[in-house]
Amino acid sequence: MQPRNMSMSGVVDLAAVKAAGEAKAKAEQARVEAARQGGGAAVPPSALVIDVDEAGFERDILQRSAEVPVVIDFWAEWCEPCKQLGPLLERLAAEYNGRFLLAKIDVDANQMLMQQFGIQGIPAVFAVVAGQALPLFQGAAPEAQIRETLDQLIQVAEERFGLTGIAVDADAASSQAPAPVAGPYDALLEAAVTALDSGDLAGAVQAYKNVLADDPGHPEAKLGLAQAELLRRVQEMDPQQVRKDAAEKPADAAAQIAAADLDLVGGHVEDAFGRLVETARVTAGDDRDAARRRLLELFEVVGPEDPRVTKARSALARVLY
Secondary structure, eight states: OOOOOOOOOOOBOTTTSOOOOHHHHHHHHHHHHHHHTTTTOOOOGGGGGGOOOOOOHIIIIIGGGGGGEEEEEEEEEOHHHHHHHHHHHHHHHTTTTSSSSSEEEEEETTTTHHHHHOOSSSSSEEEEEEEEEEEEEEEEHHHHHHHHHHHHHHHHHHHHHHOOOOOHHOOOOOOSOOOOOOOOHHHHHHHHHHHHHHHHHHHHHHHHHHHHHHTTTOOHHHHHHHHHHHHHHHHOOOOOHHHHHHHHOOOOOOHHHHHHHHHHHHHHHHHHHHHHHHHHHHOOOOHHHHHHHHHHHHHHHHHHSHHHHHHHHHHHHHHHH
């Protein structure tokens, strides 16, 4: 989905975790101590991505943020967009070679951290720099936009806090196992990602359709197609007009369907689902079927195992049957 809060402005403190002043002081103390000891040793590439829990938050994120920006990926096993975003962030962590550290937090196992950061939906991505948090974006996003955000983050970390990252052991990198052999659809899926990054949504849609023509159940292609089609629809909209039409025409299926697309792209998953369930309730015939079909398409974007999808499926069933 299109990201929200793709901005480096508005640094917010971690008041729910530590007072901002205390966090920053501890971060500075850790950086001074590292400098006194001659700087930290080079780390292997595998250390650029870490799993973090509540017990290790201060050590693995707050203290490490004194030497390198820490990007936090809030995820869950049932979240389909997380399965798309997570590997991308891991690949970028390796590519940026120590300019940032990626910390992965399973929200199911770390509910307190999820609440402290005010997470409303996942995937959600934050950064911590010198003990202070930056909200980056929510939802899966095109790689080009994620790269732009990371570049801005690194620039902020260096200019405001003097953080230049951590050294990576080149010998350890060269000794890593070779990349796995490409799968039968890797080239097509890569073409789809490249098309998305360049803004060619029609090309991305076609690339995903090419995979599904041969393997109709391919999970990555199904998810990618649903997201690319959603982005293509929203790209052609006038958001203000769509919102106006939806407010003035509550029983107009087309107006509500367009507004639901905007809701979802903006990260308002439950609003999108609720809007379409209500549209199915107050309409009939082709209009009701159109609302139902769009709701099923949005289920694919969010992922069938998401509890919000389960809840909306039940609500839809009550309306239809």
